[in-house]
Amino acid sequence: MSDSGFWLQVEAAGQHLLLPPTAVVEVLPLVASQPLPGAPRGIEGVVLHAGGFLPVLAWRDLPACGASSAPPTLLVVLRRFGLPVVRVVGMVSLREDAWEPEPEGLPKGWSGGRVHLAQGWGRMLDPERMLGLLRELRIQA
Amino acid sequence: MNQSFEGVWTECEELFAQARTALKDLQTPQASHLARAHLNALFRATHTLKGMAAMLGFPALSQAAHRLEDLFDLVRQGRLSVTETFLETLASGIQALEDGLEGLKRGRPEPTDHLQAIRRQMGELEALALPLEGAAPNLCALLDLPASAREALSAQERLRTTAVLLEGLPVRGLLLNLDLATFDARLRAVSAALAAQGEILSTLPWEAPAGTDGITFLVLAASADLDLEALGLLPGELGSCRLLAEPSQVPLGLRKPAALAPAPREAAAPEVAFLRLPVQWVDDLEVRLQGVEQLRDQASHLLGPGQAGPAEAPLALLADMEEGLMEVQHALLQMRMVRVETLFSRLEALAKSLARDSGKPLAITFRGGDLAVERDLLGRLAEPFLHLLRNALDHGLEGPAARRSAGKPEAGTLGISAAQQGRHLCFQLQDDGRGFDLARIAARGRTLGLLGEEPSSPEALLRLVLEPGFSTREEVTELSGRGVGLDVVRSQVEALGGELHLSSEAGRGSLISLLLPLHRVVLACLKVRCGQHTFGLPLESVLRVRAGRIPLVCGAPVQELGRVVPMTSLLACLGLPAPETHPAFVLVEDGHEGIALGVDEVLGKGNVLLRSLPELARVPGIMGGAHREDGILWVLDPREAMELAGLAQARRLTHV
Numbered sequence: 001m002s003d004s005g006f007w008l009q010v011e012a013a014g015q016h017l018l019l020p021p022t023a024v025v026e027v028l029p030l031v032a033s034q035p036l037p038g039a040p041r042g043i044e045g046v047v048l049h050a051g052g053f054l055p056v057l058a059w060r061d062l063p064a065c066g067a068s069s070a071p072p073t074l075l076v077v078l079r080r081f082g083l084p085v086v087r088v089v090g091m092v093s094l095r096e097d098a099w100e101p102e103p104e105g106l107p108k109g110w111s112g113g114r115v116h117l118a119q120g121w122g123r124m125l126d127p128e129r130m131l132g133l134l135r136e137l138r139i140q141a
Numbered sequence: 142m143n144q145s146f147e148g149v150w151t152e153c154e155e156l157f158a159q160a161r162t163a164l165k166d167l168q169t170p171q172a173s174h175l176a177r178a179h180l181n182a183l184f185r186a187t188h189t190l191k192g193m194a195a196m197l198g199f200p201a202l203s204q205a206a207h208r209l210e211d212l213f214d215l216v217r218q219g220r221l222s223v224t225e226t227f228l229e230t231l232a233s234g235i236q237a238l239e240d241g242l243e244g245l246k247r248g249r250p251e252p253t254d255h256l257q258a259i260r261r262q263m264g265e266l267e268a269l270a271l272p273l274e275g276a277a278p279n280l281c282a283l284l285d286l287p288a289s290a291r292e293a294l295s296a297q298e299r300l301r302t303t304a305v306l307l308e309g310l311p312v313r314g315l316l317l318n319l320d321l322a323t324f325d326a327r328l329r330a331v332s333a334a335l336a337a338q339g340e341i342l343s344t345l346p347w348e349a350p351a352g353t354d355g356i357t358f359l360v361l362a363a364s365a366d367l368d369l370e371a372l373g374l375l376p377g378e379l380g381s382c383r384l385l386a387e388p389s390q391v392p393l394g395l396r397k398p399a400a401l402a403p404a405p406r407e408a409a410a411p412e413v414a415f416l417r418l419p420v421q422w423v424d425d426l427e428v429r430l431q432g433v434e435q436l437r438d439q440a441s442h443l444l445g446p447g448q449a450g451p452a453e454a455p456l457a458l459l460a461d462m463e464e465g466l467m468e469v470q471h472a473l474l475q476m477r478m479v480r481v482e483t484l485f486s487r488l489e490a491l492a493k494s495l496a497r498d499s500g501k502p503l504a505i506t507f508r509g510g511d512l513a514v515e516r517d518l519l520g521r522l523a524e525p526f527l528h529l530l531r532n533a534l535d536h537g538l539e540g541p542a543a544r545r546s547a548g549k550p551e552a553g554t555l556g557i558s559a560a561q562q563g564r565h566l567c568f569q570l571q572d573d574g575r576g577f578d579l580a581r582i583a584a585r586g587r588t589l590g591l592l593g594e595e596p597s598s599p600e601a602l603l604r605l606v607l608e609p610g611f612s613t614r615e616e617v618t619e620l621s622g623r624g625v626g627l628d629v630v631r632s633q634v635e636a637l638g639g640e641l642h643l644s645s646e647a648g649r650g651s652l653i654s655l656l657l658p659l660h661r662v663v664l665a666c667l668k669v670r671c672g673q674h675t676f677g678l679p680l681e682s683v684l685r686v687r688a689g690r691i692p693l694v695c696g697a698p699v700q701e702l703g704r705v706v707p708m709t710s711l712l713a714c715l716g717l718p719a720p721e722t723h724p725a726f727v728l729v730e731d732g733h734e735g736i737a738l739g740v741d742e743v744l745g746k747g748n749v750l751l752r753s754l755p756e757l758a759r760v761p762g763i764m765g766g767a768h769r770e771d772g773i774l775w776v777l778d779p780r781e782a783m784e785l786a787g788l789a790q791a792r793r794l795t796h797v
Contacts, residue, residue, distance in 0.1 A: 034773040037674050038715040038760045046758050048768050052660075055758040081757055128375060134757055135322070 009092045009122060010076060012085035013059040014066030016122040018115065021091070023127045025077040030084055041137040047075065047082060055081045057130075061137065063109045064123075078127050081134075092117070099124070109133045152523070153193055157239045160186040164235060168228055176223065177340055183231075184213035185629060189524055190238065192531050195498065202241050209234050217301075280306045283386040286314070290345060290359070295608055296589040298343040298361075302386075305340060305363035311387040313367055315360045316347060316380030324356045327378070332360065334372045339364025350380060361385065418476055426472050433465040474750055477517070478663050481559040482510030484519050488526055488557060495534045502541060502552035503534070509559035513663035514566060521637060522568065522655070525630040526557075529570050529653055532627060537574035537651055547648060549573065561662060561679070562780070565639075568655040577645040582606060603643040607631045630655075659765070664751045666767075666776060668744040669727060671711045672719075675774050676740075677749055677767065678727055682779035684735065685728040686743050692722035696793050699737045701728050708737040713789040714782050715762050731779040736786045751776050761785060 007018040033045035033056040044058035054077065059065040072084035099113040102123075110133050112126035163182040166175075191206035209231070215221035244250075280303040281291050294302065302312060315335070319327045328344070335341055342361040349357040357380065369382060440458040485507040496503035538544075538553035545551060556571045582602045586592035591605060607627050627641075634641045639657035666677030667686065685701050693699065695710045708726050710719035723739030749767035754760065762785045764778035 034766075036754075036758055036760060037712075037717055037763070037775060039758065040760065043758050046754070046766070046773070052752055053754055053758060053766060055755060080755070131757075 005093050005095065007092050007094055007124075008076075009089040009117070010074075010083070010085040011087050011089060012068060012072065012083060013062070014068055016089065016117055016119050017083075017085075017125045018092070018094070018122050019076065019078075019083075019125050020127075023078050025079060027088060028075045028077060030072050030075045033084075040134070041140075042134045043081075044084070049077060049082070057081055057083050059084070062133070064111065080127070080131060083125070089119075153190065153242055156186045156190050156193075157235070157242075160190075160235050164228070164232060167223070167231075177217075180213055180216055180223075184210060184217065185524075187213065187235075188629065189527060192527055194238075194242070199241075199245060202238060202245075205234065205238055205241075209238075280386070280391060283390045284312060284361075285383075285385045286359075292590070293345055294343055295591050297608070299590075301340070302342050302361070302363075305342065306386060306388055306391050309388045310339070310363040310365060312342065312361060312363050312385045313382060314385045315362065315382045317358045317360060317374075317378055318349065318353055318355045318380050319358065319378060320355050327375070328358060331372055331374060331378070335360065335362055335364075338362075338367060338371065422472070422476055426469065426476075429465060429469050429472060433462055433469065436462045436465060477515050477661070478513045478750070479516040479519055480510060481512045481514060481519065482507075484522060484526065485510045485557065485559075487523065488530060491527065492530050492534070492555065495530060499534050500540065501534060501538050503538070503555060504552045505555045505557070507557050512559050512561060512566075514559075515661055518566075518637065518657065518660075521633065525633045525655065526568075526570075528627070528630050530555075533570065533572050533574070537572045537576075539575050543575075561659065561664065562656075566657045566659050566662070568657070570653045571650060573650040576647045576649055576651050577603060577606065577643065579603075579645075579647070599645075603645065606643065607641065659751070659753050661753070662751050663748050664767075664776065665746065666749050666774070667727065667746045668774060669711070669725075669740040670742040670744055671723075671740045672717065675744065675772070676711060677751075677774045677776040678729060678738070679776065679779060680746060682729050682731055683727055684730050686725070687728070688725040688743070692724055693726055693739060694722050695719065695739055696790065699726060699728075701737070704735060706735050706737050707790055708739050709786040709789050709793075710739040711777075711782075713793075714738065714785040715760070716785075716789075729779050729782065731783050734783050736783055738782070738786070749774055749776065 006021055008021050008024055010017050010019065028049075031047055033047050035045045036043065039045060039058075042058055042061045044056045046053040046055055048054075056075070059068070068086050070086050072086055074085050074088060076083040076085050076088075094115055098115050100115070101113055102111050110125055110130040112124035112129060114121050114123045116122075160183055163179040163186070167179040167183070187206050187209045191203050191210055194200075194206055195203035212221065212227070212231070216223060216227075221227070281294060281299050283306065284291055284302070305312065317328070317331060332341055332344070340363045342363055345359045345361070347357040347359040349355060367382065369379065372379075436458050440455050440462070443455050443458070489505060489507065492503060492505050533555055538555070539547065539549075541551040544553065554573045556569075558567075558569045558571075560567050560569075579599055579602050582605055583592060583597060586597070586602070586605050587594070591608065597605075631641045634655050634657070637657055639655060642654040642656065643651065644654075645651040664677070665680040667680055667683045669676050669678065687699075687701065693708055695708055695713065697708060698705045699708050706728070708723070710723060712719035719739075723741060725741070725743055726737040726739050727743070728735060728737050749769075751765045751767050753765040754763065762777060762781045763775050764781075766773040766775050
């Protein structure tokens with residue numbers, strides 16, 4: 001959770017996602033990730049980044065993720081993984097009380113809550129929750 | 142000057158530079174945990190200098206360094222305060238050592254008179270230290286903890302707890318509930334964040350609160366104030382944080398004025414890593430870069446105003462620039478990699494010198510020198526190995542007479558090896574000496590209050606040897622002495638993310654293993670294609686490559702090199718859809734086990750730069766990948782592949 005109230009808004013997995021700016025390392029043009037034979041669920045493949053392999057998320061394996069309206073063009077690099085996104089909408093300032101929990105019955109998984117944006121609902125992508133979810137998917141497999 | 146010691150002189154110069162920096166930092170008023178970090182740096186530098194001076198055959202310098210080390214040890218134990226006099230004596234001592242070694246390098250004799258004066262000053266300082274027994278107070282009773290927890294603190298931890306309370310710092314207890322699957326990594330991360338704010342005194346396993354299924358630790362830390370948010374704790378990890386003891390509880394008679402006023406909290410300066418390279422390599426790199434710059438200038442000219450050349454010209458230049466940049470990248474990677482042999486050649490010279498000085502004939506062997514690893518990693522292993530060599534010569538190997546009476550050859554043997562084991566680098570040092578004396582370790586452990594009366598397992602006793610300040614030696618020697626060596630080795634190996642393991646057999650010798658995570662390594666591989674993927678098999682595990690005239694059926698036995706093994710598709714090993722037949726197989730061995738891996742094509746062999754896979758992308762059977770122009774070559778972990786092949790075979794037989 002950010003105290004600053006600023007969030008990076010991106011479009012990915014058929015929805016608007018909000019990322020804490022402190023978690024974002026950089027945004028790069030997307031290069032095709034290299035498929036990893038027997039890759040764990042939730043991981044599309046890897047790209048070479050800063051001299052090492054960076055896992056790239058497979059949205060299709062994750063709960064509450066739809067098909068994108070267009071192919072991803074950018075890679076948002078977080079500390080432990082990369083997110084393929086269609087576009088970066090920009091930075092948005094959000095009041096803390098604007099956030100509300102996900103409605104009951106929806107698989108939460110990676111979301112830290114949702115907020116009403118001009119474009120509709122935006123969901124907070126919590127990197128720590130996402131890490132936990134990816135580990136869970138690995139154990140289930 | 143002996144050419145083989147060129148590297149040692151250079152290392153001495155670096156150690157003096159480190160010592161000067163640490164001393165300068167120590168002279169600035171600062172928080173006590175930072176002062177302690179600088180003291181530890183000075184302690185390590187002088188400990189290594191002591192060994193090097195002894196090894197080079199300069200006993201007076203070694204003895205002077207030894208005295209300096211004694212002083213640091215007393216301060217670390219809280220028995221001596223850091224005062225102006227202390228700092229002045231320290232500066233004179235380090236300067237005298239540096240002058241002495243510089244003189245020796247120029248062929249002058251050892252400056253014994255000058256060093257004697259310094260040693261006398263240091264002796265006077267030492268006399269001011271509180272005696273260990275009786276007079277040194279133990280303030281651990283002030284800790285608001287159950288008696289069993291206070292008794293679990295080691296002697297060193299009790300001394301430090303007392304020292305920080307005397308210095309005016311409160312002791313806090315953080316109860317951490319960590320996930321079982323990730324507790325080691327999380328504990329390291331939280332400890333690192335905590336160490337930036339204060340001194341960690343102890344980490345005790347703790348009873349998990351009812352209803353939780355993780356693992357719980359109580360971390361004792363000395364810090365004026367604590368910013369919990371800066372610890373990076375995950376939700377649910379912090380059980381509680383409470384004050385266990387504060388300086389106002391210290392009896393008035395025991396309080397002492399602070400020698401150095403604590404400054405506002407500041408982070409410890411990060412360690413600076415150095416890469417030492419032949420100048421020629423840098424020159425070559427510069428030439429390559431100049432080539433790229435020329436291409437850029439040409440492209441700039443072509444694209445400039447008024448230029449209307451053919452559109453393809455700048456594109457061709459871009460391709461040339463890309464090629465040039467790839468060459469630069471390749472050269473930079475080469476600079477980072479170095480063969481283990483370079484470390485081994487240094488160790489051999491040092492070992493022989495130590496053996497000669499200690500009068501213990503030695504037969505030393507090395508294995509795995511061809512392995513190429515990151516230069517930085519190898520550089521950081523030199524010091525741990527120096528300590529291990531000293532320990533082996535001093536404690537491990539017996540003298541010729543003792544060996545003769547034990548029915549052993551006069552010359553002791555020492556084997557040092559490096560090998561890649563899956564995702565790890567494994568360095569081992571094995572001697573045929575007396576082994577660790579478990580009975581003495583147990584007795585010493587009980588004396589120090591680290592062990593109860595109940596018997597301890599050999600593993601637990603060997604772990605005790607790695608505790609700070611633990612030693613079974615009554616007297617400190619020039620070679621090693623306080624058990625400091627193994628403590629330093631452990632902390633250095635752990636700082637690299639690795640583990641240190643000891644094993645021993647009485648009268649037969651000991652084995653010390655350093656297991657380090659593999660980030661990047663150059664590996665000789667056999668390249669094969671299987672399905673849509675290309676794979677690398679570490680060449681050292683490949684016994685035979687065979688292509689059949691008719692397709693080979695998976696599951697059918699193949700006979701090679703006198704053994705009959707079933708053939709399993711490489712794809713099936715990785716849990717991927719696999720064909721029934723393959724045109725070729727590779728016989729792979731790891732230890733005594735062997736398997737035949739079915740593949741579609743053998744592409745040849747070559748060296749690859751292997752990068753490990755991050756945790757999130759780890760796949761059983763694959764140790765990492767090597768980036769190539771046409772994609773990634775996935776390198777198999779032979780040991781894991783062997784296990785997976787067994788499972789695949791079982792699945793095939795049971796049709797599961």
